[in-house]
Amino acid sequence: MxxxxxxxxxxxxxxxxxxxxxxxxxxxxxxxxxxxxxxxxxxxxxxxxxxxxxxxxxxxxxxxxxxxxxxxxxxxxxxxxxxxxxxxxxxxxxxxxxxxxxxxxxxxxxxxxxxxxxxxxxxxxxxxxxxxxxxxxxxxxxxxxxxxxxxxxxPVGSGAALKLVLNSAVISGIAVVAEALRLADALGLDGDTARTALANGPLAGVVARAFAEGVHFDATLAVKDLDLAARTTRLPAIEAALAHYRRVAAPGEDIAAAAARIRTS
Known part of the structure; x- marks a missing residue:
């Protein structure tokens, strides 16, 4: 071999x-x-x-x-x-x-x-x-x-390009879920009820990753990925998510911990 x-x-x-x-x-x-x-x-x-x-x-x-x-x-x-x-x-x-x-x-x-x-x-x-x-x-x-x-x-480079597209969508989506739950908190909704409703909709996969346990994707790597995307073309929503992660990301923490901080800070 x-x-x-x-x-x-x-x-x-x-x-x-x-x-x-x-x-x-x-x-x-x-x-x-x-x-x-x-x-x-x-x-x-x-x-x-x-x-x-x-x-x-x-x-x-x-x-x-x-x-x-x-x-x-x-x-x-x-x-x-x-x-x-x-x-x-x-x-x-x-x-x-x-x-x-x-x-x-x-x-x-x-x-x-x-x-x-x-x-x-x-x-x-x-x-x-x-x-x-x-x-x-x-x-x-x-x-x-x-x-x-x-x-x-x-061709060579297309795998890296598609990975950047997919990661940018997922990482930014996690920030959106965190903000949506922050909105639910501000409106006085039960957090578990809001989370379940989001999990039963089109954002189900993103919600699952925002609360995942037993896995690891370093939040500082999320910052790196969104920064690579934002350097490529104008991406206002992704740039906003990048600002969130830059504010809350801590080395060694999973992205779910960063999402929790976006929700509460």
Missing amino acids: EHIAFLGLGHMGTPMARQLLAAGHPLTVWNRTAAKADPLVAEGARAAAAPAEAVRDADVVITMLAGPDALDAVADAATPALRPGVHWIEMSTVGPDAVHKLAARLPKDVTLVDAPVMGSTDKAAAGTLGILAGGDTSGVEHVLAHLGHVTRTG
């Missing part, structure tokens, strides 16, 4: 890497905070001290990083060590500009697929993520199948 290098072991990266290890792939892992690799090493992965070391013997490189700046830094370090013919799967939420920048710097014999994911830590752990894949996936379909269901979106 292909030797995979997995770079980025955050809340999503660790369970995704674990799926590949359980499938039998030789796995080398790297994370900026090295101790985060320890649980995977205990399960059979090899830890690398640097991105270049991680990718040196890899057939497939997967990046799952916090944002465009982190991807730039990893690409700078790892690109010179890539083997000819390697497949690079970029799964972070970084926007299409960062994907195109990565594509331009990779050697011509390296195949890039941008494949950001929909779903939180529970789906990552179950291998049931929604994967939005741009570019030629033919060489890595079987690898991606261990992580979830693949939707082909078009």
